[in-house]
Amino acid sequence: MRPMTLTARALPLQDRALPVRDANAGGGDDASPFGALPEWDLTDLYAAPDAPEMKRDLDWLEEACRSFAEDYEGKLADLGAEAFLDCVKRNERIDAIAGRIMSYAGLRYYQLTTAGDRVKFMSDMQDRITTFTTPLVFFTLELNRLPDDHLDGLFAENAELARYKPVFDRIRAMKPYQLSDELEKFLHDLGVVGDAWQKLFDETMAGLSFYVDGDEMGIESILTLFQDHDRDTREAAAREVARVMADNLRTFARVHNTQAKEKEVIDRWRGMPNAQTGRHLSNHVEPEVVEALRNAVVNAYPRLSHRYYELKRKWLGLDRMQVWDRNAPLPGGDQRAIGWEEAQETVLSAYAGFSPRMAEIAQPFFDKGWIDAAVKPGKAPGAFAHPTVTEVHPYVMLNYLGKPRDVMTLAHELGHGVHQVLAAGQGEMLSSTPLTLAETASVFGEMLTFRALLAKAETQAERKTMLAAKVEDMINTVVRQIAFYDFECKLHEARRGGELTPEDINAIWMSVQAESLGPAFDFMDGYETYWAYVPHFVHSPFYVYAYAFGDSLVNALYAVYEDQPAGFQDKYFDMLKAGGSKHHKELLAPFGLDATDPAFWDKGLSMIEGFIDELEAMEN
Structure with a gap:
């Protein structure tokens, strides 16, 4: 599952309750600017x-x-x-x-x-x-x-x-x-x-209508406008999201209050020391490892997000960044819609460049109705890969709109799919990977796709645009998700003291946003409500740190791949095939890595710093 621009879909494997279109439903829209998009069979x-x-x-x-x-x-x-x-x-x-x-x-x-x-x-x-x-x-x-x-x-x-x-x-x-x-x-x-509160959230979110320049759209489409080249369009989208969230804030606050209280009661009866304990246990990860990750990322905010967004402010020619500029494309960037066939070829060729076997495992997703890609009214937002059961195969959901980030989302979800196919040999009880390791193959798939595209860059301007886009994705995956984690920690702790008003939750949200994004930003009125549409908080409390765990782990893995490529593919596939049969310490040992070492996280974050260093050097 991918942390999309501001939202993502997290579906607990144990719930097994996930989405699909009937096998006899109509095909993709042939009139789409992206080509015919696949639907599930x-x-x-x-x-x-x-x-x-x-x-x-x-x-x-x-x-x-x-x-x-x-x-x-x-x-x-x-x-x-x-x-x-x-x-x-x-x-x-x-x-x-x-x-x-x-x-x-x-x-x-x-x-x-x-x-x-x-x-x-x-x-x-x-x-x-x-x-x-x-x-x-x-x-x-x-x-x-x-x-x-x-x-x-x-x-x-x-x-x-x-x-x-x-x-x-x-x-x-x-x-x-x-x-x-x-x-x-x-x-x-x-x-x-x-579960009924989760369904209320999903159905409310899917039923929301947003209007920009007279056009009606759903949550997925309006979030895509945050990446539009026209600043007025981005601002209009940002203010419309704030308006609709404010109109529905009581419902979303009720969902969060109820679920947080239910969790507090169950945790209290069980004697769990804090709200995060259950997630750490299910992830089979030690609390001190998560705390080391969290602290490493927070300490790196000035070196990562603060530094990058100051660069971006200059590139955009702004005195101050607004929240609708966070994911703005760089001036002169590619504005064309990327067709589905091109997206497929891009990802499969990148996978094949790493290993033909990886592309072979991914190919059936395109050929056999294992992907549902089109944006449709009523369809859940975000993207995911659901493993179903080991005797069948995974299914991937996307909301494909032809943006470069959509191609990376495809690479991400296919990485999950490859992982799930390989782990299926472990059987039903051992195939399911803890969330902290479940993001490994997905983020690695993104990195392979990015590196393949970067190698084809013909000009410094093209390389700059690609590096900047990758840094933004990594900041969304690491910095933003740790800020989300801090938000959840504060929200659940505050809920233990009593009912939270929508304004209380808004204040908690804002307390982590300025810290993580940095001094380049101003925050419009209404941004304080943006917590309301992040589905992870409802579906899987404290899921979000798994993204930062996975990204930093993959950065360290990729450094090993670059330094010692011989035999890496076999070790990588063995790691994926292990599914949930091994602890993270045992899985990483063949690569000479250890997530219990606090320095491990700095090694992963250093790759992001290196990309920002290169971007800064281009300014000189």
Whole structure:
């Protein structure tokens, strides 16, 4: 998932509730200036909501959950190694079927979030699967009551069972925060209520209309105007976003207040020390590693964003930067719309330049209906790659508008797709990568595409434009996302003290924006509401630091690739194939990297500094 200009879509893998268009829907718009854009073909999941295979799988799932609980509840401690392996495999199969159903329901929904039948179908599937799987809550609870030496003995006895140890380690990391069996089942059932607030956010956002120069558009289209060459157009778009956000601010404040309070209550009952703890546990990353990353980035604000935006202010010929200038293209930059075929060729050729195998894995996404690219009314904003289940394949969603950043978004999401295809061999329980590592392949795919394009630059002016665009993307990925993380930390901490008014949340937002963007900027009235449309805050609290983690990690990886290219591709593919089967320390060791070393983050940030150094040198 990519941090778009100001927004991104984060979809928790465990929810499996994602978007799609019916297989028999019409094709892309041949009249589009970008060429015919692809749409999803979901038949590899199900042919239709009422397909017989859907009923078959729902019936199977209900019985499989019932019999699993009947066969194993209260008995895990008595299982031998072989019987325990059978138990794990049955659990894994349940996960695969439930994931397949929710992937189909979710993808249909996100492709047209305003369609009542799709909303109902997804909600119904969530309700049914939650009901079916409630009896399975005992599994992790009983697993966490087993002594360490008991599990170690089972692993020593059966090598195939031992392969699942990383899954058990992540489950058992929650052991200190586990509640009673009854309360855990209650929270499992109550999860659909929390999901309803996410759907309210999605449906409200998808239903918003914005008007610029008499044209009506959705959130994705108006955000694209922030990159328009005409400053008056950018200003009009920025003020219109502020107007619409202000008109809907009570709804968005209610969503954030409710979700933050729900999280505070659950965290308090679990005894978690702060709101971020759950995310760190799910990411399998130590809190001190995240804190080191956060501090390194914040300390680098003057060397990164402050310095770059001062350069950009001069390039634009402005006395002061306004928020609508942040993503403005440089004077003289390429204004043409980039066609879909050109975007495809650009990314695939860059991938092939790194390794033909990488391009071969990516090619079916274009050929087999695994990408949905067009911007349509009611479609969810942003972009993502959803892995579905390991026996099918991922699906990529874009909102393609022919901008250079859209090409980079394609490279980013295809990187996720390649990663997910390679990790599928680990199976359902081990393929899912923690968010901190899930961004590795996506950001690496962007870097490959950027480097390939930069190598073709024929003039210094062209090179300058490309370097500046890359620096802006990296600042959006690192600086902006850490500012988002600080915003969330402050918001959740403040919510513990009571209800937050929209003005309270606005003030928290502004407290991190000036610090991260720097002294070159003025902030228009209304910018304080821009927190309202960032979906990560609603769908996946504290997801955002994963982008900065991934970008800095990739910068360090790419430096290793440049210094020691021999054998790098094989090590890189081995890392992706590992999925969630290894800790980040183990994955990075073959490259001589260690994310627990505070100096690691400075190494990643130094690449951004180097690009800014080159841009400054061009001014002399």
